[in-house]
Amino acid sequence: MISVIIPTNGRKEALKECLESLSQQTLLPDEIIIAGGGADSQTPEFIKTLAKDSRYKPKLEYYSFGPLGAAGQRNKASEIAKGDILFFLDDDVICRPEFINKTNAIFTKDSTKNIAGVSGIITNQTYVPLGKASRFLFNLSLKANERQGSYAGKVIGPAVNFLPRDGKGVEQEVDWLSSCCSAYRKKIFLEYKFNENFNGYSFMEDVELSCRIRKKHKLINTTKARCFHKDLGGKTHENWIEIGKMQILNRWHVMTKVMDKRLPSDKCRFFYYQIYCVITESKLLFKWPELKYTLLRWWGRILGCLKLFRK
Numbered sequence: 001m002i003s004v005i006i007p008t009n010g011r012k013e014a015l016k017e018c019l020e021s022l023s024q025q026t027l028l029p030d031e032i033i034i035a036g037g038g039a040d041s042q043t044p045e046f047i048k049t050l051a052k053d054s055r056y057k058p059k060l061e062y063y064s065f066g067p068l069g070a071a072g073q074r075n076k077a078s079e080i081a082k083g084d085i086l087f088f089l090d091d092d093v094i095c096r097p098e099f100i101n102k103t104n105a106i107f108t109k110d111s112t113k114n115i116a117g118v119s120g121i122i123t124n125q126t127y128v129p130l131g132k133a134s135r136f137l138f139n140l141s142l143k144a145n146e147r148q149g150s151y152a153g154k155v156i157g158p159a160v161n162f163l164p165r166d167g168k169g170v171e172q173e174v175d176w177l178s179s180c181c182s183a184y185r186k187k188i189f190l191e192y193k194f195n196e197n198f199n200g201y202s203f204m205e206d207v208e209l210s211c212r213i214r215k216k217h218k219l220i221n222t223t224k225a226r227c228f229h230k231d232l233g234g235k236t237h238e239n240w241i242e243i244g245k246m247q248i249l250n251r252w253h254v255m256t257k258v259m260d261k262r263l264p265s266d267k268c269r270f271f272y273y274q275i276y277c278v279i280t281e282s283k284l285l286f287k288w289p290e291l292k293y294t295l296l297r298w299w300g301r302i303l304g305c306l307k308l309f310r311k
Contacts, residue, residue: 001030002104003083003186004058007073008091009037012046014230015091019050021227022058022089027101029058030083035073036064071194071202074179078189086189090180092230095120102225103183106171116189116217117210119164119174119182120225126166127152134280141273143265153221158261158270159254161207164221174221176210181227188217197253200239203246204254211258240293244300245307248274252308274301 004022008015015034022032034047047062065076078086085107087100099120106118129150130138139147142157152165153174161176177184179194192213198205210219255261255270278298284290 001083002027002085002087002100003081004029004032004087004089004100005035005074005077005081006032006089006091007035007037007070007077008040008043010040010043011091012042015043016046017094017230018089018091019056019060021093021095021097022100023056024097025095025100026097027104029087029100031059031061031081033077033081034060034062035077036062037066037068037070037073040064068196069199069202070179071198071205072196075193075196078186078193081186084186085183086186087183088179088181089227090229093122093180094228094230095181096226099181099225099227102222105224106220106222107183107185113185114218115185115220116213117177117182117184118220118222118225119177120227121164121166121221121223122178122181122229123166123226125163125229125231127163137276137279138273141269141276143269155207155211155254155259158266158273159204159207159211159251159259160273161204164223166223168223170221170223172221174219175214176207177219177221179206179209180229181225182206184213188213195253198246198250201243201246203243204250208250208254208258211254240296241300241303244297244302245304246300247297248301248304249307252304271305274305277301 006018022029034043036043044062047060050056051060063077065073068076074088085104103118103120106115146156151162153162153172155161155175164172164174192209194205195208198208213219252270255266281294284294
C-alpha cells in the first residue's frame, strides 16, 4: 500500500492544486492523509467536500494535530498511515502523472530492501554548479578532502546541503532527500522519524533525518519522478528572525550531533560559512521586500550565534 502525507496549515488553494495532481497519477495512492496544524477552519471543510466527490479516486482523510510544526505533523500522520511506503509532499507541490509510479518503482526493484528513501526531482529547483568566485569562497568552509567537482545531492562541510542534479532518466545515490517530495519505507522511517525539536518551519528537518538514516541505508533520487514546487513558504513566513535563528541552531545540531563534526576547526568552518552566506546574499539588499526579509533573517542568525556562544 502507498500512503501520501501532506502537512498543511491554511493554504487551501495550494493544497487543492496538489491534490488535483495526485488524482491524475498513473499509480494512485491508496490513501492521502492531510496533516493539519494550528487553527485552520477552512481546510477540514474543503477536504470533506472533496472526499464526497465521486470523481476524486484516492481515499482522503483530514487529521488535526495541533501546532506541532511540519515535522511533528508528518510524524503523527506516519503512525496512523496504512501504507508500507510513505510519500511526504508539501502542500505547494504539483506532481507530474508518473511521479508516484516512478518513485515506487525504485522500491519495487530493490530486492535487498536497503533503499530507505527515494525522492523525485523538483524541476524548478535543481543543482546549479558554483561559479569560480563562489566556489573559491565556499571551499574555504570545507576540509581539503571534501572539495569535489560536483556537490550535487551532497551534505558536506558545516552541514551544507545541495540539491540533486537533473538529467534524463538519472538515478543517483544522494546524502539527503527533500521532505517536499520524498518517500520512505514505513518500517525504516518509524525507527528514525523527523526530529520534532525542529519545530515550526522545521528548517533542515529533512537533512537531519536523511543524515541519520544514511548511516545504515541508501537514499536515491530519480529524475524520472518529476514535480514542480511553487515554494510558497517564503511568502507565508511571518517570523523571519526565528527562521534566521533556525538556520544557525538547526545546522549546528546537524553538524555536531548527526555528522559528528565537533573539532575546533569544524566550528571555525561553520562560522566562516555564515560569513560566506552574508556575502552571497548581499545582492538581496538592493531589492524590496527581500531587503526587509534579509535584514531580519541576518539578525536572527546573529541571535542564533550568540545562543551558541552562551552554551
